[in-house]
Amino acid sequence: MALRLIQSLEQNGISHQELFAWTEDQWYQFLEPAGKAKDKAPVCYRLMQKIREDFRSPENLNLLGRFSDEQLINYLTTLPGIKLKSALCVMLYSLNRAVFPADSHCLRILNRIGCIHLDIRSKQQREQAQAELNQAIRGDYQLCYELHTLFIVHGKKTCGRIPRCELCCLKPLCAYSAAST
Numbered sequence: 001m002a003l004r005l006i007q008s009l010e011q012n013g014i015s016h017q018e019l020f021a022w023t024e025d026q027w028y029q030f031l032e033p034a035g036k037a038k039d040k041a042p043v044c045y046r047l048m049q050k051i052r053e054d055f056r057s058p059e060n061l062n063l064l065g066r067f068s069d070e071q072l073i074n075y076l077t078t079l080p081g082i083k084l085k086s087a088l089c090v091m092l093y094s095l096n097r098a099v100f101p102a103d104s105h106c107l108r109i110l111n112r113i114g115c116i117h118l119d120i121r122s123k124q125q126r127e128q129a130q131a132e133l134n135q136a137i138r139g140d141y142q143l144c145y146e147l148h149t150l151f152i153v154h155g156k157k158t159c160g161r162i163p164r165c166e167l168c169c170l171k172p173l174c175a176y177s178a179a180s181t
Ligand code: SF4
Pocket: 109, 112, 113, 158, 159, 160, 163, 164, 165, 166, 168, 169, 170, 171, 174, 175, 176, 177
């Protein structure tokens, strides 16, 4: 759905400058097809408002390229609605930084395999694991990018909420699969 929303911006020729000036109502209209517009529209509006205050125009966002990784994490996580995982996604995919955003797919798969041990329902444990995995994996852009995209594909196609272990190439290594056979 996120991809479709981005494509709709491109198809409708919405410039960065226009996006900068959107009202909360415009965010609502834009997000409505994806659901959760009531919750997300005010957050997107406040986030853009803060970026506007800090950078004045979209062109100035290039200044983020001069920030160190730590400065970026510190800045991005001050924005409304942005936590560590989202900040790391922006850094990896928009700023080409060698960081590793451990999203729900990564955590679920690593937990099932037995590489990490956490109560996946615990927000505190998830956030701690995200920080630790970034510390452990960051530093090699290609590795971070490929590993993250592979976890997403594997999580969507094979190791989802109901895992399809019979189709999985990781089965010989996997604690979850071993325990359930
Ligand atoms: S074997 Fe099953 S639980 Fe383990 S990673 Fe593959 S799909 Fe997930």
